[in-house]
Amino acid sequence: MxxxxxxxxxxxxxxxxxxxxxxxxxxxxxxxxxxxxxxxxxxxxxxxxxxxxxxxxxxxxxxxxxxxxxxxxxxxxxxxxxxxxxxxxxxxxxxxxxxxxxxxxxxxxxxxxxxxxxxxxxxxxxxxxxxxxxxxxxxxxxxxxxxxxxxxxxxxxxxxxxxGATTAYQALLRSEVRPGETVVVIGVGPVGLAVLAWAKAFGLRAVGTDPSPERRVFAERLGYSEIHDSAGFDIEAVVPGGASAVIDTSGNVHGRRTALEVVKTWGTVVFVGLGPDFAIDPVPDLIMRQVTLRGMFVxxxxxxxxxxxxxxxxxxxxxxxxxxxxxxxxxxxxxxxxxxxxxxxxxxxxx
Structure with missing residues (x-):
């Protein structure tokens, strides 16, 4: 048969x-x-x-x-x-x-x-x-x-x-930022924008940086007013003393370096963006400022x-x-x- x-x-x-x-x-x-x-x-x-x-x-x-x-x-x-x-x-x-x-x-x-x-x-x-x-x-x-x-x-x-949006949610949780504190988001692509949306819902002050004029304009159109050009970003002019938390979504060496430069003493940096290469000096970058650095994947x-x-x-x-x-x-x-x-x-x- x-x-x-x-x-x-x-x-x-x-x-x-x-x-x-x-x-x-x-x-x-x-x-x-x-x-x-x-x-x-x-x-x-x-x-x-x-x-x-x-x-x-x-x-x-x-x-x-x-x-x-x-x-x-x-x-x-x-x-x-x-x-x-x-x-x-x-x-x-x-x-x-x-x-x-x-x-x-x-x-x-x-x-x-x-x-x-x-x-x-x-x-x-x-x-x-x-x-x-x-x-x-x-x-x-x-x-x-x-x-x-x-x-x-x-x-x-x-x-x-x-x-992306749950990645952003977890990044904020991992940063341990609290209501009334400030988080700086490096990169305002979709994940960075989601961080801004969650931060608003959590009652946080959120500041974003990005080198792209189009991305900055789009973020501002969504109602996020504190969006800055990453070139020449001056943390002291925006958040004197530095941010309580910084989330890097860029995944590049420039964004990661900026993240460690703008976090305050006792602050937390969360690396989310995927990308190669980054040099860190533990003494000035972490130890002397009591900074917590966390990696986060999915x-x-x-x-x-x-x-x-x-x-x-x-x-x-x-x-x-x-x-x-x-x-x-x-x-x-x-x-x-x-x-x-x-x-x-x-x-x-x-x-």
Whole structure:
């Protein structure tokens, strides 16, 4: 007897077709396995790490520090509606609105059991890196990676909370800055803008710096009045004695050096931005001024749940940071605009 196998379903997806070129293709969509679900994707944010691969050839992608296949759909900032669930899934349920933590660990090691899948001892799988990302119509997602969104949090904002906006939330927590104190944000790209939005909700004074005139104007248009050109920034003229906390989102040596120069004695600096190189002299930079320096990478699942809940409860104004919502057909142009230096947050959306 001859048996036939049902064809795998296909969905529209964005792929890196060549260096600095994105195309819409048909991609396979497998059935969800145990512990998995099918997500009807509603929003997928574009992040700087996506842009990193946009500028690579296929061979460069395969040989990168974090190698990826050109056949992998980009987009690790994901939000949508649960369409179907696989065996053993009782949370979330079909119809739930969710965002997805993009590091998916084994669920069994100590780090994962604490919610820190990013530090999975067996090696996490990462949406858009070594498993398909969110820039496709539907997606197989591990159920435990999902965080339910309250109705007041839109899908684009939910996608933003799946990476940049929760990164900003955690950075403020790690800085230990308190109401009435001042935080300086180095770089007012999407993550820096999210820091400003959270700081406002927390009752903090927030000061931003950036070398880009377009980014500074955009931040001021959002209502953040204390935005300065990073060239020649004089902390004494703005915050005499220095800032209680400084968060560097730039990831470059100039931003990191500025962060240590403008923090006050007993203050805290948090490095968030990814990038190579930085020389530090522990005696004048840290020891003599009692400065705390912290590195921060992604966040735990429980902390993402907390950020999502707090964004809804406090009414944190993240939506204005999102400047572009493009259809999947417009995805190639959205990537090109992003690479050209568009301000704010760009999202691929299905609504």
């Amino acid at each position: 001859t048996t036939t196998t049902a064809p795998t379903a296909t969905v529209r997806a964005l792929r890196f077709a060549a260096k600095e070129r994105v195309a819409v293709v048909d991609a396979p969509l497998p059935e969800p396995g145990p512990g998995e679900l099918i997500l009807d994707v509603k929003a997928a944010g574009l992040c700087g790490s996506d842009l990193h691969y946009f500028h690579m050839t296929h061979e460069e992608m395969r040989q990168a520090t974090q190698p990826r296949s050109p056949e992998m759909t980009p987009g690790h900032e994901i939000a949508g509606v649960v369409k179907a669930v696989g065996p053993g899934v009782n949370h979330p349920e079909v119809g739930d609105r969710v965002a997805v933590q993009h590091y998916s660990g084994c669920g069994r090691c100590e780090s994962c059991r604490r919610g820190w899948d990013v530090h999975c001892e067996r090696g996490a799988r990462v949406y858009s890196l070594n498993r398909p990302g969110g820039c496709q119509d539907e997606l197989v997602v591990t159920a435990k990676d999902c965080v339910v969104l309250p109705d007041e949090v839109s899908f684009p904002v939910g996608a933003f909370l799946a990476c 966040f735990s699942v429980p902390l993402m749940m907390e950020a999502v809940a707090e964004a809804g409860r406090l009414g944190v104004d993240l939506a204005p940071i999102i400047t572009s919502v493009s259809s999947i057909e417009e995805g190639p142009d959205a990537f090109a605009d992003f690479a050209a230096g568009s301000v704010g947050k760009s999202v691929i959306g299905w609504e």
